[in-house]
Amino acid sequence: MQIKSEYIEEDAAKAVGFILFEFARLDMNLGLCLVWSDEGRNLEELTKKISEKNFNSRLNLLEKLAFEKYESDSTELIKYKNWMYNANNVRILRNQLVHGRWGFIPHQGCVANVTGLPTSPEQSEVRYTIKQLNRVVKRIQNLSTKLNTLREECAI
Numbered sequence: 001m002q003i004k005s006e007y008i009e010e011d012a013a014k015a016v017g018f019i020l021f022e023f024a025r026l027d028m029n030l031g032l033c034l035v036w037s038d039e040g041r042n043l044e045e046l047t048k049k050i051s052e053k054n055f056n057s058r059l060n061l062l063e064k065l066a067f068e069k070y071e072s073d074s075t076e077l078i079k080y081k082n083w084m085y086n087a088n089n090v091r092i093l094r095n096q097l098v099h100g101r102w103g104f105i106p107h108q109g110c111v112a113n114v115t116g117l118p119t120s121p122e123q124s125e126v127r128y129t130i131k132q133l134n135r136v137v138k139r140i141q142n143l144s145t146k147l148n149t150l151r152e153e154c155a156i
Contacts, residue, residue: 005106008130012104012111015133016097022140023055023094026087029144030058037065037156055091059084065156076154083150087143093136096126 031053035046050058063084070077096115103112109129116123 005104008106008109008111009104011130012102012128012133015130015137018137019094019097019133019140022137022144023090026090026140026144026147027055027058029147030055030062030087033147033151033156034058034061034065036151039155056088059088059091062156069156070154079150079154080156083143083146086139087147090136090140090143097136 031050034050035043037046050061053061062080066077066080066084070080097113100113100115103114103125105112105127108127110127111130111133112125112127114123114125
């Protein structure tokens with residue numbers, strides 16, 4: 001079944017938009033997790049410090065705090081490490097989606113995200129169906145939910 005070009009472009013734009021919305025929520029949730037660390041004792045200072053950091057820097061700070069608080073083989077630290085690994089993967093994917101350019105392949109029902117200059121040997125292309133992009137939205141939503149659960153079960 002061939003999909004019209006304007007439909008796939010519209011659906012891809014909608015999915016990527018939701019990815020950006022959900023990633024922004026995840027970034028905010030991570031920031032809140034960090035500013036409320038140590039039971040919010042340094043809320044004002046941390047709010048200023050965390051506000052200036054990007055998502056990757058926030059992940060690095062979360063890692064530092066988790067390693068300081070929990071034993072290396074503890075269940076809590078393992079949960080944080082797993083969450084941070086998955087959050088970092090989503091961060092990388094989000095960066096590729098945002099910084100790449102888009103092509104539309106309606107006869108295959110997919111879109112192509114291309115990073116790198118056309119003249120560069122490092123140029124790469126990844127194709128996504130709309131379903132796959134929508135799964136990324138769900139992955140990010142799940143990460144937010146898991147972070148909230150982590151904050152309740154084993155605060156940093």
